[in-house]
Amino acid sequence: MTKVALITGAAQGIGRAIAQRLANDGFSVAVADRNLEAAKQTAFELTTDGKHAVAMYIDVADRDSVYEAVQKTYNAFDGFDVLVNNAGVGPTTPIETITPEQFDQVYHINVAGVIWGIQAALEQFRKKKRINKQIIGKIINATSQAGVVGNPNLLLYSGTKFAVRGITQVAARDLAKEGITVNAFAPGIVKTPMMYDIAHRVGENAGKDDEWGMQTFAKDIALERLSEPEEVAAAVAFLASKDSDYITGQTLIVDGGMQFH
Ligand SMILES: NC(=O)C1=CN([C@@H]2O[C@H](COP(=O)(O)OP(=O)(O)OC[C@H]3O[C@@H](n4cnc5c(N)ncnc54)[C@H](O)[C@@H]3O)[C@@H](O)[C@H]2O)C=CC1
Numbered sequence: 001m002t003k004v005a006l007i008t009g010a011a012q013g014i015g016r017a018i019a020q021r022l023a024n025d026g027f028s029v030a031v032a033d034r035n036l037e038a039a040k041q042t043a044f045e046l047t048t049d050g051k052h053a054v055a056m057y058i059d060v061a062d063r064d065s066v067y068e069a070v071q072k073t074y075n076a077f078d079g080f081d082v083l084v085n086n087a088g089v090g091p092t093t094p095i096e097t098i099t100p101e102q103f104d105q106v107y108h109i110n111v112a113g114v115i116w117g118i119q120a121a122l123e124q125f126r127k128k129k130r131i132n133k134q135i136i137g138k139i140i141n142a143t144s145q146a147g148v149v150g151n152p153n154l155l156l157y158s159g160t161k162f163a164v165r166g167i168t169q170v171a172a173r174d175l176a177k178e179g180i181t182v183n184a185f186a187p188g189i190v191k192t193p194m195m196y197d198i199a200h201r202v203g204e205n206a207g208k209d210d211e212w213g214m215q216t217f218a219k220d221i222a223l224e225r226l227s228e229p230e231e232v233a234a235a236v237a238f239l240a241s242k243d244s245d246y247i248t249g250q251t252l253i254v255d256g257g258m259q260f261h
Pocket residue numbers: 008009010011012013014015032033034035058059060061086087088089090109142143144145146186187188189190191192193194195
């Protein structure tokens with residue numbers, strides 16, 4: 001039977017590449033984003049290409065919205081197998097500038113959004129019949145190389161991405177006995193709107209241009225180049241596939257050799 005995956009933050013960047021890759025691998029995909037118009041465009045391109053895709057609104061910071069999107073995905077494709085908790089925000093936050101409002105916003109999206117996703121997916125997975133020790137569901141969370149080693153200027157963001165790795169390990173331990181794997185992927189410096197935005201802000205503070213900002217982040221990459229979103233999507237496709245059935249609680253670092261753990 002065709003497998004079903006929901007990808008959050010799939011209107012652009014890494015999420016969009018994941019939706020495209022999983023659709024190419026034969027999944028029916030729900031392209032979920034708070035930017036519904038852009039999500040519709042991604043889904044439209046996939047369906048025009050003969051793939052199974054639907055677009056839907058989601059705000060991952062809102063628990064009800066996450067449950068609704070997961071249920072909608074099940075209703076659309078009559079199944080639910082993989083959740084990719086990809087949506088995230090990445091503000092630069094010099095320590096003295098952080099406000100309670102900004103803390104709430106970033107933690108609600110990057111951390112609470114992952115927890116609501118795990119809860120909502122679990123509700124669907126538990127409806128499935130499990131034979132022997134078969135894997136019946138997979139949850140894949142977006143962390144970052146900045147969630148492996150603290151990055152300058154990214155106090156709030158790095159903190160949330162460390163939290164995602166912790167949540168991934170705990171959920172993996174708690175849910176293994178039910179046949180659910182929970183893993184994370186940790187991209188490096190990927191050419192997406194988020195990364196260009198961060199590079200712009202870093203460059204601006206230093207009186208330099210966006211390209212200088214990107215290269216500043218890129219200088220510690222062993223493979224000496226920035227990442228394409230498709231390279232991250234390839235790792236997520238592995239974590240979503242049967243080939244990774246015996247892997248849980250892990251963070252797959254896809255950063256061209258920035259952090260070695
Ligand atoms: N671009 C990079 O270099 C890296 C990105 N990452 C992580 O990968 C994930 C994807 O990042 P990018 O594609 O670069 O970001 P992006 O900013 O280009 O795209 C993020 C998408 O998430 C959506 N989104 C944001 N908040 C949302 C919410 N509350 N509910 C639903 N959708 C929401 C946005 O509308 C957007 O479509 C993020 O979790 C990010 O932290 C991790 C390491 C590096």
